[in-house]
Amino acid sequence: MRTSQPLLRSGPVLAASAALAVGLTAGPAAAAGPGISVSTSGSTVSVTTSVCSLVNGSWGTASLLTSSQTNFTQGRQVPLTGTKSGQSAAWQNVSPGTYTVIVVCSNNITAGTQSVVVSTRTAPTISATSSPSHGVMGGLGGGTKDYGPITFAVGGALVGTAMIATGWVLRRRSKPYRL
Numbered sequence: 001m002r003t004s005q006p007l008l009r010s011g012p013v014l015a016a017s018a019a020l021a022v023g024l025t026a027g028p029a030a031a032a033g034p035g036i037s038v039s040t041s042g043s044t045v046s047v048t049t050s051v052c053s054l055v056n057g058s059w060g061t062a063s064l065l066t067s068s069q070t071n072f073t074q075g076r077q078v079p080l081t082g083t084k085s086g087q088s089a090a091w092q093n094v095s096p097g098t099y100t101v102i103v104v105c106s107n108n109i110t111a112g113t114q115s116v117v118v119s120t121r122t123a124p125t126i127s128a129t130s131s132p133s134h135g136v137m138g139g140l141g142g143g144t145k146d147y148g149p150i151t152f153a154v155g156g157a158l159v160g161t162a163m164i165a166t167g168w169v170l171r172r173r174s175k176p177y178r179l
Helices: 006-026 149-174
Strands: 036-041 044-049 060-065 076-079 081-083 086-091 097-105 110-118
Touching: 036 097, 036 110, 044 097, 044 110, 060 086, 076 086
Parallel strands: none
Antiparallel strands: 036 044, 044 086, 060 076, 060 097, 081 086, 097 110
């Protein structure tokens, strides 16, 4: 007689499902902490945050660093502007490349760091054109010519003949002694 241990076998499955449930209820880790949002539009890079507070009339500073720059003070620095609900900064005429944006609030707390790729490639311009008057012109020409009732009658007769011939062949195969 064979004894099974269903609880031992289902243990790893239960542990995995419990870990999944805990992971799903915890939510993303980045949502709980401070952060920044960086966007590009052509050669303009902009950053927004809502973490900084106003200290001595300043919200803080945002810096745009190239890949060779490692310190906050080495990049192109711009003061943050805005209100209590949101602060922002922007850089104009940024050359194509990969950059790092760092925002440091006026109380020396780093609000966030994010990499951004600047590309001056513009989207292609799509112009409106008139639609063709004959509809879809695909296949072997069936979509481009209007056939008359005689053509449809001949086509229908061919399809009917093919169906009758198929039925006759199948009947003949099922009973080999008949013609």
